[in-house]
Amino acid sequence: MDDFIQYTINALTLGSVYALIALGYSLVYGILKLLNFAHGDVFMVGAYIGFGMLNLLGGATSPVVPVWLLLTIMVATAMAGCAVIGVAIERFAYRPLRDAPRIAPLISALGVSFFLTYSMQLLFGAEQRDYNAFSLDNGVLFLKGFDIGNVRVPLLRIVIISSAFVLMISLWLLVNRTRTGKAMRATSFDREAAAMMGIDIDRVIRFAFVLGSALAGAAGVMFALRAPASVTIGFVAGLKGFTAAVIGGIGSIPGAMVGGLMLGFAESFTQGYVSTRWSDLAVFTILILFMLFLPQSLFGRADISKV
Amino acid sequence: MAEKLLELKRVSMAFGGLHVVNELDLHVDEGEIVSVIGPNGAGKTTLFNLITGVYEPTEGDIVFAGRSIKGMDPHKITKLGIARTFQTLRLFLNMTVIENVMAAAFAHTRAGAFRAMLRTPGMRREEGEIRNLAEERLAFFGQRLMGYRWNQPAYSLSYANRRRLEIARATATNPRLLLLDEPAAGMNPTETHEISELIGKLRDEGGYTILVIEHDMLDHGVKISEGSFEYVATDERVVEAYLGTKATATK
Numbered sequence: 001m002d003d004f005i006q007y008t009i010n011a012l013t014l015g016s017v018y019a020l021i022a023l024g025y026s027l028v029y030g031i032l033k034l035l036n037f038a039h040g041d042v043f044m045v046g047a048y049i050g051f052g053m054l055n056l057l058g059g060a061t062s063p064v065v066p067v068w069l070l071l072t073i074m075v076a077t078a079m080a081g082c083a084v085i086g087v088a089i090e091r092f093a094y095r096p097l098r099d100a101p102r103i104a105p106l107i108s109a110l111g112v113s114f115f116l117t118y119s120m121q122l123l124f125g126a127e128q129r130d131y132n133a134f135s136l137d138n139g140v141l142f143l144k145g146f147d148i149g150n151v152r153v154p155l156l157r158i159v160i161i162s163s164a165f166v167l168m169i170s171l172w173l174l175v176n177r178t179r180t181g182k183a184m185r186a187t188s189f190d191r192e193a194a195a196m197m198g199i200d201i202d203r204v205i206r207f208a209f210v211l212g213s214a215l216a217g218a219a220g221v222m223f224a225l226r227a228p229a230s231v232t233i234g235f236v237a238g239l240k241g242f243t244a245a246v247i248g249g250i251g252s253i254p255g256a257m258v259g260g261l262m263l264g265f266a267e268s269f270t271q272g273y274v275s276t277r278w279s280d281l282a283v284f285t286i287l288i289l290f291m292l293f294l295p296q297s298l299f300g301r302a303d304i305s306k307v
Numbered sequence: 308m309a310e311k312l313l314e315l316k317r318v319s320m321a322f323g324g325l326h327v328v329n330e331l332d333l334h335v336d337e338g339e340i341v342s343v344i345g346p347n348g349a350g351k352t353t354l355f356n357l358i359t360g361v362y363e364p365t366e367g368d369i370v371f372a373g374r375s376i377k378g379m380d381p382h383k384i385t386k387l388g389i390a391r392t393f394q395t396l397r398l399f400l401n402m403t404v405i406e407n408v409m410a411a412a413f414a415h416t417r418a419g420a421f422r423a424m425l426r427t428p429g430m431r432r433e434e435g436e437i438r439n440l441a442e443e444r445l446a447f448f449g450q451r452l453m454g455y456r457w458n459q460p461a462y463s464l465s466y467a468n469r470r471r472l473e474i475a476r477a478t479a480t481n482p483r484l485l486l487l488d489e490p491a492a493g494m495n496p497t498e499t500h501e502i503s504e505l506i507g508k509l510r511d512e513g514g515y516t517i518l519v520i521e522h523d524m525l526d527h528g529v530k531i532s533e534g535s536f537e538y539v540a541t542d543e544r545v546v547e548a549y550l551g552t553k554a555t556a557t558k
Contacts, residue, residue: 178430179413179437186399186410193397196359197411198385198480 005151007272008265013157013226015264016164020219021241022248022256023171024212030188030251031208033102037109038089040238041116042213045085046078046220047229048120051129053077060135067137071159071225078217085116086213087206095202113234120231128228141225160222167218168257171211175253184208188251216241240283247290248298255299262286311370312337312484312516313358313389318367320353327353330367335484340510340517351520352394355486358518359391360384372483390482392473394489394520398461404472405457408441411479444479447513448505467498474505478513485509487519 021043028036053074058064065073093112097105133156134142141156175181186194187204195201223229223237240263248259263283270282290297313335320328327350335341343351356362358369360381369377376384390411399407445452448471464472470490477485487506491499509515 179409179434182402182406182410183413185402185406189399189401190397192361192381193393193399194410195381196361196385196391197413197476198382198390199410199413200380200382 002150003272005148007268009151009153009157010272011265011268012161012261013264014267015261016161016168017219017223017260018237018240018244018263019168019257019260020164020215020222021237022244022260023168023253024216025242025245026248026250026252026256027184027208027212029245031184031191031205032094032098032105034094034105035109035242036089036094036212037106037238037242038093038112038116039212039216040234040236040241041113041120042082042085042089042234043216043220043223043237043241044229044231044234045116045120046082046217047224047233048124048129048220048231049078049081049217050074050221050224051131051229054131060132063136067140070136071221075163075218075221078221079214080217082213082217082220083210086209086216089213090206090209095205113238117231117234124231126231128230129224130228131224133225156225160225163218164222167215168253171215172253174211180204180207236280243283243287246297247287249300250297252297252299255297258298310337311335312339312372313518314370315358316368316370318357318364318369320350320357320362321365328357328364335516335518337483337516338510338514340506340519343518343520352488355391355488355520358384358486359389385480385482388481388483389486390477390480390484391486392470392477392488392490394492396469396473398469398473398476400460400462402461403458404452404461404464405438405441405445407461407472407476408444408479409437411476412437412440412481441479444475447478448475451501467494467501470494470502471505474509478509478515483516485515485517487517489520491521 021039024039024042025036028034028039054060054063054070057070057073063070089112093108094105097108141159142154145152145154145158147153175184183194183199183204184207186197186199187201191201194204219237220229223233241260244259244263245256246259247262248255248257250256263286266282266286267279270279274282311334313333315331315333317330317332318328319326319330331354333354343354345351353362357364358371358376360376360379360383363378367377368375371384371387371389374387376387376389379387399410402410442457445457451471452468452475461469461472474485474487474490490506491502494502506517506519510517
């Protein structure tokens with residue numbers, strides 16, 4: 001039972017990070033029908049921006065601000081920095097190809113992915129970086145927390161899970177309750193018709209990149225708080241975020257959240273009950289099974305035929 | 308003499324070697340209902356795509372309210388006051404009835420995306436204003452769009468009501484000129500008659516100038532409006548240009 005609780009908490013932590021990444025894929029795909037393969041690398045850059053802020057504010061052993069403020073600043077700057085990068089990627093790598101065949105922006109996306117990985121490697125080296133989050137305030141993030149039975153739920157996990165959910169709920173509200181959200185949904189359904197209803201398509205697309213990249217930036221910091229990061233983490237994390245988006249129904253926001261959490265559970269329980277070496281296999285087996293037996297995915301749009 | 312709201316000056320459109328529109332002259336005066344007629348493939352919908360900025364004419368100029376709109380982005384042209392409907396209905400079927408109309412009201416509101424996220428009091432007020440505007444535009448269609456609950460998805464509407472909703476959505480952009488692409492296509496005679504009356508009402512009560520494509524206009528042209536019938540009956544330019552008999556308009 002204790003194990004089960006422990007694995008569930010792991011699953012929720014991992015799953016919410018994957019869900020945040022998946023949302024970026026889904027937002028962009030929903031509007032541009034483009035698989036933004038550079039998205040995982042934006043996530044990686046987010047982790048590095050968080051690292052930079054941490055060092056700037058005195059490092060994990062002697063931070064100059066309280067821990068909660070430090071974490072907030074790290075996440076906020078990573079979100080802002082990644083948003084800027086996302087907008088730049090859209091502007092220079094995708095917009096010129098918007099009317100090109102769909103394979104062209106896809107290849108451009110792969111190019112951007114390599115560009116980000118290797119320019120980060122050039123700038124910061126290939127070695128692993130550790131936030132060393134355990135040193136923060138005598139390990140408060142890992143030792144404090146609350147107990148479920150014999151299992152301690154560390155503060156760090158509570159922070160990650162709850163802030164991820166806050167971000168996801170904000171996004172959902174934004175898309176469903178505000179006019180910007182309506183413009184996004186209109187654009188995703190019929191870009192040309194939306195333009196002719198006075199919606200500035202370029203702005204909507206840019207905004208999708210802002211949101212998606214900011215969420216990836218937050219996810220990057222959350223990821224690096226619990227495990228060391230290197231310039232190559234974007235590849236696998238991006239693949240998993242993409243998998244989560246696909247099994248949830250790419251283009252669907254609740255789908256990305258549920259897909260992300262499903263992957264988190266699959267990975268965590270395989271690690272716990274089978275072997276850590278099998279966890280990636282479990283994740284991608286789920287992808288294949290979905291492709292074979294439920295290609296319309298969990299929240300996939302039913303095809304609405306044109307009149 | 309009414310003011311010229313829209314004027315096409317020797318507009319040509321060619322896709323590669325295919326000349327779809329050839330040196331077309333056309334003008335629509337403020338307060339008019341002008342019909343565009345012609346057989347399939349005559350370039351009627353292309354004309355709408357030229358006016359709304361989907362295509363840029365290969366030659367000639369398009370002037371709206373005294374200003375050239377040639378080569379302008381579609382959303383900017385919409386902001387200047389031209390809105391359209393589509394022959395093959397292009398509602399946002401993933402949204403509710405009222406959201407369709409609200410999305411179109413986006414054009415003339417100021418709120419930026421970040422303010423929208425923060426949900427400032429000014430934002431909430433504006434959101435409320437947009438909803439009011441949408442309700443008002445829907446109410447113009449009387450019982451027809453009232454019978455349905457506005458929060459139902461757009462795909463739950465009947466075919467005829469989808470056509471009405473498209474017109475309601477177009478009016479939410481605050482246009483001066485409405486372009487209606489075969490608004491009665493696929494409708495039965497009763498519904499067609501209702502649409503004809505609606506178009507008259509849009510001009511008389513809504514104050515819109517209207518350019519309408521009607522495939523079988525000659526059959527029920529009288530019903531659409533006297534203005535449009537007279538225009539078609541007395542002015543050979545429209546017929547000529549669209550039947551493709553002669554390139555240049557003559558007065």
